[in-house]
Amino acid sequence: MVRFVSLALASLAIAGSNAFTPSSLIPQQKQQKVAFTTRLNQAATTSTTAFNLDEYLMSKKGPIESALDASVVSRIPQTDKICESMSYSLMAGGKRIRPVLCIAACEMFGGNQEDAMPTAVALEMIHTMSLIHDDLPAMDDDDLRRGKPTNHVLYGEDVAILAGDALLSTSFEHVARHTPNTIAPEKIVDIIVRLGKCVGAEGLAGGQVMDLECEGRGVEGNDVSLEDLTWIHTHKTAALLVASVACGAILGGASKEDVERCEKFALNIGLAFQVADDILDITASSEDLGKTAGKDLEADKTTYPKLMGLEGAKDEARRLVQEAKEAIVGYGEKADPLLAIADYIIERKN
Ligand code: GRG
Numbered sequence: 001m002v003r004f005v006s007l008a009l010a011s012l013a014i015a016g017s018n019a020f021t022p023s024s025l026i027p028q029q030k031q032q033k034v035a036f037t038t039r040l041n042q043a044a045t046t047s048t049t050a051f052n053l054d055e056y057l058m059s060k061k062g063p064i065e066s067a068l069d070a071s072v073v074s075r076i077p078q079t080d081k082i083c084e085s086m087s088y089s090l091m092a093g094g095k096r097i098r099p100v101l102c103i104a105a106c107e108m109f110g111g112n113q114e115d116a117m118p119t120a121v122a123l124e125m126i127h128t129m130s131l132i133h134d135d136l137p138a139m140d141d142d143d144l145r146r147g148k149p150t151n152h153v154l155y156g157e158d159v160a161i162l163a164g165d166a167l168l169s170t171s172f173e174h175v176a177r178h179t180p181n182t183i184a185p186e187k188i189v190d191i192i193v194r195l196g197k198c199v200g201a202e203g204l205a206g207g208q209v210m211d212l213e214c215e216g217r218g219v220e221g222n223d224v225s226l227e228d229l230t231w232i233h234t235h236k237t238a239a240l241l242v243a244s245v246a247c248g249a250i251l252g253g254a255s256k257e258d259v260e261r262c263e264k265f266a267l268n269i270g271l272a273f274q275v276a277d278d279i280l281d282i283t284a285s286s287e288d289l290g291k292t293a294g295k296d297l298e299a300d301k302t303t304y305p306k307l308m309g310l311e312g313a314k315d316e317a318r319r320l321v322q323e324a325k326e327a328i329v330g331y332g333e334k335a336d337p338l339l340a341i342a343d344y345i346i347e348r349k350n
Contacts, residue, residue: 051336053344057100063113064099064120065091071121071174072167085155085163086170089128093146093290095348097273097341098123098240102248104337105262108328111252118178119191119247122171126195127240129164129171130204136160139208140295147290171195183251191247198239207236214302224302230271237277238270245338261327268324269342275317276346278303279310289350317346 068090074083099120106116135142135150136157143153152160172192179188197203211232214224245266249259278296282305286293296303304313321342328335 051340053337053340056104056337056340060100060103060113061096063117064096064103064124067117067121068099068124071125072170081155081159082163082166085151085159086167088154089132089145089151089163090125090167092148094124094128095350096124097345098127098244101241101244101266101338101341102251104341105245105248105254106252107248108331108334108338109249109252109254109258111248115180115183115251116248118175119195119251120244121178122175122195123240123244123247125167125171125174126199126204129167130199130208130240132160132164132167134208139212142292142295144286144291168199179251187250190250194243194247198243203235203239207232207234207239211236215299217302224307226307229302229304229307233271233274234267237274238267241270241273242266261330264327265324265338265342268320268327269345272317272320272324272342273345275304275313275320276348278305279313279317280348280350282310284349321346 069087072083072086072090074080099117102120102123103113103116107113131145132151134140135145136152143150145151150160151163155163172195175192175195176188179191199205210228214228214232217224242263245262246259249262254262280289281293281296281303284293295301296306304316308316324342325339328338
């Protein structure tokens with residue numbers, strides 16, 4: 001229901017300005033926009049399929065888990081320990097949202113799962129690295145992740161840091177080595193650039209540093225603003241989701257404009273994801289989350305609920321998802337998986 005309301009709203013918002021202009025009078029770039037708007041309106045009025053997200057996620061789970069499992073293998077006894085530590089966190093469960101987003105975006109543009117899988121694996125390696133490092137005593141100092149003891153609890157801080165480093169470097173190697181040779185080398189380079197960028201100063205690492213700098217702020221006159229919070233989460237959380245969708249789209253054959261629409265979609269779901277995470281930290285149990293609940297409150301962190309109130313944060317999450325969907329609804333039924341994932345991101349329980 002929410003879906004159809006949002007489709008109608010998107011249709012109303014974007015319909016209009018070029019409705020009766022002959023296409024020969026419209027410049028080419030604008031023509032593409034008109035064509036997209038027309039598709040958007042058609043999708044908004046004709047899409048009635050009830051997409052089954054559970055079935056879709058189940059169909060992706062097996063291939064993703066197998067590819068992840070095969071991606072870290074110790075070939076000599078000297079690497080047994082580091083590989084065990086890498087595999088432990090990589091195979092410890094998790095929703096696999098980033099690989100699914102990558103594959104779904106690739107398929108939306110007519111690409112296939114096999115083309116996207118090495119990048120999907122790389123994204124989950126990067127995500128897992130960030131979780132291992134985030135849980136370290138020098139960062140969030142947590143001993144529970146994905147319902148299991150954190151990496152450093154089992155392997156020690158030294159090995160956990162190195163396992164994270166190894167997952168990060170292996171992610172780039174994996175894309176370069178395993179992406180099928182039917183994909184143009186320029187695309188593979190573009191993907192590696194995007195993966196590198198979303199981890200660096202303008203990605204996870206930069207977002208995390210700004211987050212650490214903001215911790216403990218909140219003294220009158222020096223409060224963390226909504227703008228600060230949005231910057232942190234655009235980089236710390238959304239950047240990897242943007243890379244997931246954009247890389248999938250590129251592998252599927254998307255044009256520059258298509259990739260930009262995908263980036264807009266992913267930035268908004270990325271922020272919504274974090275708003276939902278902040279809400280769950282207050283409302284869910286550690287058992288449901290698979291990690292320690294209530295940590296934000298305990299550390300007096302600035303979060304969306306703290307700045308907007310719980311109901312305000314829920315409204316903000318819904319607004320962001322709505323905006324995300326408007327960016328890609330014009331792709332019609334092919335966008336169903338991504339649209340359903342957008343809803344799931346704020347409805348999830350962990
Ligand atoms: C070492 C270069 C380098 C970077 C790491 C620690 C760090 C810098 C960044 C922190 C990134 C981080 C942990 C962001 C939070 C993102 C988030 C909401 C994670 C939870 O993701 P889910 O819910 O987890 O997808 P599962 O377990 O389902 O995979």
